[in-house]
Amino acid sequence: MSDTVNSDNSATISDLPGDPGAIEGAATPGAGPATGGAHAGSKAALAVGAIGVVFGDIGTSPLYAFRETFLGEHSLAIDQLHVYGVVSLIFWSMTLIVSIQYVSILMRADNNGQGGTLALVALLTRHMDRSRYGWLVIVLGVFATALFYGDSMITPAISVLSAVEGLTVVNPGFESLVIPIALVLLIGLFLIQKRGTHSVGKLFAPVMIVYFTTIAVLGIVHIVQNPYILQALNPWYAVQFFLTDGTIAFLALGSVVLAVTGSEALYSDMGHFGRGPMRLSWFGFVMPCLLLNYFGQGAMISAMDPSQTAEAMKSPFFVMAPEALRLPLVFLATAATFIASQAVISGAFSVTHQAIQLGFVPRLSTEHTSASERGQIYIPFVNNVLMVAVILLVLMFQNSSNLASAYGIAVTGAMFIDTLLMGVLLFAVFKWRWWFAVPVLLTFIFVDGAYFAANLPKVPDGGWFPLVIGLVAFTLLTTWAKGRHLMRDRMSEIALPVEIFAKSAKNSATRVPGTAIFMASQTAGVPSALLHNIKHNKVLHDRVIILTVLIAEVPYIHPEERCEIDDLGDGFYRAILHYGFMEETNVPEGLKQMKRCGGEFDMMDTSFFLSRQTLLPSAKPGMPIWREKIFAWMLRNAATAMDFFRLPTNRVVELGSQVEI
Numbered sequence: 001m002s003d004t005v006n007s008d009n010s011a012t013i014s015d016l017p018g019d020p021g022a023i024e025g026a027a028t029p030g031a032g033p034a035t036g037g038a039h040a041g042s043k044a045a046l047a048v049g050a051i052g053v054v055f056g057d058i059g060t061s062p063l064y065a066f067r068e069t070f071l072g073e074h075s076l077a078i079d080q081l082h083v084y085g086v087v088s089l090i091f092w093s094m095t096l097i098v099s100i101q102y103v104s105i106l107m108r109a110d111n112n113g114q115g116g117t118l119a120l121v122a123l124l125t126r127h128m129d130r131s132r133y134g135w136l137v138i139v140l141g142v143f144a145t146a147l148f149y150g151d152s153m154i155t156p157a158i159s160v161l162s163a164v165e166g167l168t169v170v171n172p173g174f175e176s177l178v179i180p181i182a183l184v185l186l187i188g189l190f191l192i193q194k195r196g197t198h199s200v201g202k203l204f205a206p207v208m209i210v211y212f213t214t215i216a217v218l219g220i221v222h223i224v225q226n227p228y229i230l231q232a233l234n235p236w237y238a239v240q241f242f243l244t245d246g247t248i249a250f251l252a253l254g255s256v257v258l259a260v261t262g263s264e265a266l267y268s269d270m271g272h273f274g275r276g277p278m279r280l281s282w283f284g285f286v287m288p289c290l291l292l293n294y295f296g297q298g299a300m301i302s303a304m305d306p307s308q309t310a311e312a313m314k315s316p317f318f319v320m321a322p323e324a325l326r327l328p329l330v331f332l333a334t335a336a337t338f339i340a341s342q343a344v345i346s347g348a349f350s351v352t353h354q355a356i357q358l359g360f361v362p363r364l365s366t367e368h369t370s371a372s373e374r375g376q377i378y379i380p381f382v383n384n385v386l387m388v389a390v391i392l393l394v395l396m397f398q399n400s401s402n403l404a405s406a407y408g409i410a411v412t413g414a415m416f417i418d419t420l421l422m423g424v425l426l427f428a429v430f431k432w433r434w435w436f437a438v439p440v441l442l443t444f445i446f447v448d449g450a451y452f453a454a455n456l457p458k459v460p461d462g463g464w465f466p467l468v469i470g471l472v473a474f475t476l477l478t479t480w481a482k483g484r485h486l487m488r489d490r491m492s493e494i495a496l497p498v499e500i501f502a503k504s505a506k507n508s509a510t511r512v513p514g515t516a517i518f519m520a521s522q523t524a525g526v527p528s529a530l531l532h533n534i535k536h537n538k539v540l541h542d543r544v545i546i547l548t549v550l551i552a553e554v555p556y557i558h559p560e561e562r563c564e565i566d567d568l569g570d571g572f573y574r575a576i577l578h579y580g581f582m583e584e585t586n587v588p589e590g591l592k593q594m595k596r597c598g599g600e601f602d603m604m605d606t607s608f609f610l611s612r613q614t615l616l617p618s619a620k621p622g623m624p625i626w627r628e629k630i631f632a633w634m635l636r637n638a639a640t641a642m643d644f645f646r647l648p649t650n651r652v653v654e655l656g657s658q659v660e661i
Helices: 020-024 043-053 065-071 080-108 117-128 134-164 172-195 198-225 227-233 236-245 247-260 263-268 275-303 306-312 323-357 380-397 400-406 409-429 434-461 464-493 498-505 528-537 587-592 625-637
Strands: 003-006 510-520 539-551 563-569 572-579 606-616 652-660
Touching: 043 198, 043 275, 065 080, 065 247, 065 275, 065 400, 080 227, 080 236, 080 247, 080 263, 080 275, 080 409, 080 434, 117 134, 117 263, 117 323, 117 409, 134 172, 134 323, 134 380, 134 400, 134 409, 134 464, 172 323, 172 380, 198 227, 198 275, 198 323, 227 275, 236 247, 247 434, 263 323, 263 409, 275 306, 323 380, 380 400, 400 434, 400 464, 409 434, 409 464, 434 464, 464 625, 498 563, 498 572, 510 528, 528 539, 528 606, 528 652, 539 587, 606 625
Parallel strands: 510 539, 510 606, 539 572, 606 652
Antiparallel strands: 003 652, 563 572
16 A cells, blocks of 8 residues: 545545445444334324325326236237226236235334335345345345335436326327426426425425325226226136136236335334334225226226227326316326325435445435435435436427336336245244245235236336346445455555554554544454555544444444444544444534543544545455446545534544555
C-alpha cells in the first residue's frame, strides 16, 4: 500500500457500514428490540392509512388485468365458459397468493415489525445459524430485490397509461393525447418526489377509499343484473377452463396474474402500519371491493350481446360506468394510478436504503423529506433512473396492452423466490411439522411456479426488459458486496492491533488539544487514516476515538444498546455505534449518547478522519477484471461519508491509500 493524502470530503469504502458479512450475522451485537417500529394510533386509523399507501398497486389492476386475459397475445374467445373460468381464476389466485401466502403466512414473519425480502433474508440467516446454505438464501433475496427494480419501473408506466387510455372510451378522438398526457403526469410525479409525500399523503386514503368504493358499486350494479356470475366462486369453472383449452388456458395465467401484482408490496410495507391493520384493510375492505369489480366486469361481459363484447372488452373497466360518468371515472382512476405509482417509487427508495445499510449498494445521497417520519426519504439517483426508465417504457411500448407483455415476469419471479424463502421460513423459523409444511409449500411452489412459467413466453415480446434490469441490478449488488468483502480482507491482512498501537504511539507523537475521531470499518485493528495521520502529521489529539458503525440484522436498535465503549488508556478509546437497517446513521447524534468516552463532545473541537482506498490492478484479482472495474466505478461515485454519517461539513479530514484486491 502506498500513501495518498486528500483534503476533500470524498467517500471512503472503509467508513461505510453494512459489511456484507453483516447480513450473515457478523454485525448483530447490540441488536435490541425495535424502538422505531412501534405503531401509534388506533388499529382502525392505521387500517385507513394503509388503504391510501399500500394497496394502490393491486388496487389499480382491474383497469387492465381482466381485459388482458382475453385480448393478450394468446387471446380467448369471449363466451361464458372463458369469462366464468377467468373470473374463477382471479378469485382463487387472490385467495391463495394474496390472502393466504402473503397476508396470512408471510406477514407472520416480521423482522422486529418490518417486512420485505431483505428483512426476511436477515431474519432467516439469523435462524439458520451459519448454515452452509445461508449463501443461497442471500443470493435469492438479492435477486428478488433486483427484480423489484424492474417492477418499480413498469408499474407507474402501465398504471398511468391504462387510466389515461380511458379517455378513448369517452371520445376516440383523444387517442393521440394519451401518451403526451401520460408522460406529463409521470414526469410530474417524479419531480415532486423531492418535496416529500407527507402533505400529499394526507389525500391518499380519502381518494383511494372513494376509488375502491366506486369500483365496488360498479361491480355490484352489474352483479345484480347478472347474479349467475357468482357461480364462478366454484373452482370447477377454473378447472373446466383448463380441461377445455389446455395450453391456451395455461398461457392465460400470464395475464391473470396481473390481478395479484402488488401482493409483495403488502409484505414490504408491513412496517409502516403493522400486521393487524393491514389485514383488517385487506379482508375488510380492499379484497371485497376488488372481487366485486372483477365479478362485475365478468357479469357485464357475459350478459352482453355477442356483437358488443369485442368492443366492450377493449376497456371493460370504463365501460362498466354509465356514459355520463366515464370521464369522472377516468379522473378518479388516474388519481388512483398516480397514488399507486407513488407507493412503488417510495418502495424503491426504502428497498435501496435497506440495501445500502446491509452492504449491497454503495452510499447514495439520501434526503429525509419529513422531520417526524423517518421512513419518508428521497434518493435522487434512484428517482432519476426510474424517471428515465419509465419515460423510455412509455415511448417504446406506446400502450398499456403492449406493456402488459413486459409486466408480470419480474413480479412472478419475485413471488416464486418469496415462496422458496417461505420454505426456509416454515422449517427454520416457524418450526412447522414436515407433514404439514411440505404440502403447504408444494402447493405454493406449484401455483407460483405455474404463474412464472406462464409468463416466460412473454420474454421476446417485452418480458426481456425487467429481466435485463434485474440482471444488471443483481450484478451491481453482488459486485459491490464482493468487492467490499475483498477490500476488507486485504485491509485486515495489514491491520495493526489497536492495543499495541495505543501503547507504542503515546510517546511517539506530539499530543495536541481536541478530539480526533477515526472512522473504522471493522471492530479490530487500527484504521489506515490513523496510521497515515501519525506518519504525515506526527501528532495525536488528546482524545483519540476509533469509531465503528455496525448495522444489525434487525430494523431498529434500542437506544440503551446503541453505544459500546472500550477505554484503552492514555486517551485512546474504541467505540461502536449500533444501528438497525431501517435507521439513519447519524454519528453526531450517536456521540451525544456516549457517556464514558472522556467527557462530552464539542463538535467545534472535534475532527473526523476518514479513510479512502484507491484500487490498483492486482496480479491475482479476487474477482474478474470487468467486475473489479465496475466496483472501482461504484466506489468512485459513492456519496460522501460526510453526508452519509451526517458529519459536520467543516470538521472532516480525509487520508487515503492504494489497495490491490
